Amino acid sequence: MEEDEFEENVGNNDDFTEDIVASAGLGLSLEKRFERLSQSDRIDQLPEFEERIGWLYNLQPCELFDEERRRFVSALDLYFIGDIGDRFKISVIYPPYFYVGAKVGRENDVDAYLSKRYHNRFLSCDLVAKEDLEKICLTIKKNTPKFFDLDLPNHLAGIQRTFIRLRFHDIDDLIKARKELQPIVKRNAEREKEQQSRPELAVLKRATSSNPSSDLLVDCLSNANVAEKQIDGIIELCEFDVPYHIRVCIDLKINVGLWYGVRGQSKSGPQNQLVLKPDLIEQPEPIVFAFDIECTKMPLKFPTAASDQ
Structure with a gap:
C-alpha cells in the first residue's frame, strides 16, 4: 500500500487557519517575509545575561529567520513597558x-x-x-x-x-x-x-x-x-487547532499584565528568556488608543461599501 x-x-474550511495565516505571514512571498522581518525592531541580539525589567502588555505571533538552519521559524513577539517607562519587545522562538x-x-x-x-x-x-x-x-x-x-x-x-x-x-x-x-x-x-x-x-x-x-x-x-x-x-x-500564541503562553506560563525579567535569546531555551517578578505588583499606566468606526446602513442590513458611508 x-x-x-x-x-x-x-x-481549507478551518476557522483557526485564517487567524494563523494572517498573523504568521503565511502566503507571503519570500521577499515580503524578509521585508516584514527587517521592519521589526527587537533586542534579541542582546547577550542572555543582560536583563531588563518589563511589564508585559501585548503579544503577537511572528516569524524569524534562523541563520543556522537557513529557514523561517515561528516565534512570539512580546511587548513590554520598562520600569522607567520605556517600551521594548523581544521575540521568543517556540516550535508549534x-x-x-x-x-x-x-x-x-x-x-x-x-x-x-x-x-x-x-x-x-x-x-x-x-x-x-x-x-x-x-x-x-x-x-x-x-x-x-x-x-x-x-x-x-x-x-x-x-x-x-x-x-x-x-x-x-x-x-x-x-x-x-x-x-x-x-x-x-x-x-x-x-x-x-x-x-x-x-x-x-x-x-x-x-x-x-x-x-x-x-x-x-x-x-x-x-x-x-x-x-x-x-x-x-x-490540539492542532490551538492558536500559536495561546500554545506558547500555556507552555511557557506567560501572562499579560505581569512584570518579568527579560533577557535576550538564550541558548538553553525560551524558558530562560523570561523570569517572573512576583514581588513587583505596582502596574504602570499605559497609554491606550481606542477608536470606533461609524457608518450608515439600511435597516436590518449590514453596511455595504457601494451605498453606505
Whole structure:
C-alpha cells in the first residue's frame, strides 16, 4: 500500500487557519517575509545575561529567520513597558506542534512511519504521555471511581495515554502535515466503523495475510503490510487547532499584565528568556488608543461599501 494513496486534498474550511495565516505571514512571498522581518525592531541580539525589567502588555505571533538552519521559524513577539517607562519587545522562538493519537500498542509503529515521512519537515517526533480525555469522560459517565488515583492533586490526571508529538519549525509546515494526516484519520475511522459492524471482514483479512499462497507473495506483500500496519494505527489528531500564541503562553506560563525579567535569546531555551517578578505588583499606566468606526446602513442590513458611508 503506497503512502501517496492516502494523500487527499482537504478544503481549507478551518476557522483557526485564517487567524494563523494572517498573523504568521503565511502566503507571503519570500521577499515580503524578509521585508516584514527587517521592519521589526527587537533586542534579541542582546547577550542572555543582560536583563531588563518589563511589564508585559501585548503579544503577537511572528516569524524569524534562523541563520543556522537557513529557514523561517515561528516565534512570539512580546511587548513590554520598562520600569522607567520605556517600551521594548523581544521575540521568543517556540516550535508549534500537535499530537497524533495511535491505537494502543501501535505507538512505535506510528512513530516510525511519521519519522520516515516527515524527516525533512519536522523538528522532532517523540512519544509523550498525556491525559486520555476520552477515557476520563467514559469513566466519569460509567461512574467507576476505582480507576482514579485519589492521592493525586488532580485525580483525573492518573488516566494517561501515549501520544506522538510532532514539533515543526513553523506553522506553515504544521498546517501542511495536518492536511496530509486528516484524510488518513478519516479513512481509518470509517474502516474501524465498518469492521465493527461486519466483524467477518477483520477475520478474513487476518486469514488472508497469515496464509499467503506462495513465498513470492510474501516477499511482495511484506513491505506493503508494514506500511499499511503503520498507517492504520493513526486514529486521531489532537490540539492542532490551538492558536500559536495561546500554545506558547500555556507552555511557557506567560501572562499579560505581569512584570518579568527579560533577557535576550538564550541558548538553553525560551524558558530562560523570561523570569517572573512576583514581588513587583505596582502596574504602570499605559497609554491606550481606542477608536470606533461609524457608518450608515439600511435597516436590518449590514453596511455595504457601494451605498453606505
